[in-house]
Amino acid sequence: MRQTVQQYNYVAMDTEFPGIVTHPIGFFSSAAxxxxxxxxxxxxxxxxIQLGLTFFDEAGNPAPDCCTWQFNFKFNLNADMHAQDSILLLVNSGIQFAKHSAEGIEPNEFAQLFTISGIVYSENVRWLTFHSGYDFGYMIKLLLDQNLPEDVGExxxxxxxxFPKIYDLKFLMRGCKSFRGGLQELANQLHVERVGQHHQAGSDxxxxxxxxxxxxxxxxxDQIDDAKxxxxxxxxxxxFDSTGSFRTTKKDPLPPPMIRKVLF
Structure with missing residues (x-):
């Protein structure tokens, strides 16, 4: 991946995680x-639970031989907190939790190698995601080995x-009024066919x-306004804008087959 990202620097990212188990209480300044x-x-x-990364170049060409990587992390259903409905969905999507428990990647070992890969902390990499708050939340926690800050500004x-350069497709959909729904619905409207299984991070x-x-x-x-x-x-x-300066909004936002390398 270190070599791949030098030319194929548009990196699509998806994660799978064990659902929602807590809800905050108290006063909140906004829906956001x-x-x-x-x-x-x-x-x-x-x-x-899982991380999927796919590498394309600026022209939209996938990296040759292997453009998509899926990382399966150590996760033990008997020890790690989870929401049962989310686990059932992932099991039905083909995730093998017995293998995650026995053979899964140690998160800290992955984080050490990924941090020096040239993929993160790079202005040259463009991250492609869909409704990705949780994806980036888990990645920040994974890479820094610490809890997320209390303040959203931090x-x-x-x-x-x-992750200096991010394009969230769900946010981009605000500029395309005809689009609604989740990732699969967007793909259907764009006539993009899925390779692999829904709710597997590599395929997503x-x-x-x-x-x-x-x-x-x-x-x-073929020209997205970065400032917007x-x-x-x-x-x-x-x-915040592309220079990193924060700005507030007037209102909150509404709440051919590829080779896929799977790593345990």
């Missing part, structure tokens, strides 16, 4: 503030440092990448 505290309380209580500061990251380039071509004439869209996470605030 509540959503961040909900995210924070759950990410701090739970652990990542969260965005960390995001700006570790590949679908995210292909949907991004199709959306960019059809609705943005780069660095925005759907459903969270405050928003």
């Amino acid at each position: 503030d509540y959503q961040y505290q909900l995210l924070r309380s759950n990410v701090n209580s739970l652990d990542i 969260f965005f500061e960390l995001l700006r440092i570790i 990251s590949l679908l995210t990448a292909e949907a991004f380039f199709k959306m960019r071509k059809v609705f943005f004439s 869209y780069c660095g925005q996470i759907y459903g969270l605030g405050p928003e």
Whole structure:
């Protein structure tokens, strides 16, 4: 991946995690503030299950031979907190929790190697995601080995440092009024076919990448306004521009087959 990202620097990312188990109580300044505290309380209580990464170049070409990687982390259903309905969904999607428990990647070992991979902390990498607050929350917790900050502004500061350039497709959909729904619905409307299984992080990251380039071509004439869209996470605030300066919104946002390498 260190070599791949030098040319194929559009990196689509998806995670799978064990659901929602806690809900914050108290006073919240806005709907976005509540959503961040909900995210924070759950990410701090739970652990990542899967990470999917897909590598494309600026022109929308996938990396040759292997463009998608799926990392399966150590997770023990008997010891790690989870929401039962989310686990059932993941089991039905083919996730093998017995293998995660016995053969899964140690998160700290992964974080040490990923931190020096050249993929994070890089202005040259463009991150492609869909409704990705939780994805980035789990990644920040994983890489820093610490809980998320209480303040959403501090969260965005960390995001700006570790993942400087982000395009959240759910946020981009605000510029395409005809689109509604989740990632699969967006892909269906764009006539993008899925490779692999729904709710597997590798397959979802590949679908995210292909949907991004199709959306960019059809609705943005292959030119996305970074000042408007780069660095925005759907459903969270405050928003900030591409230079890292914070800004507030007037209202909260509404709440051919590829080779896939699977790592345990």
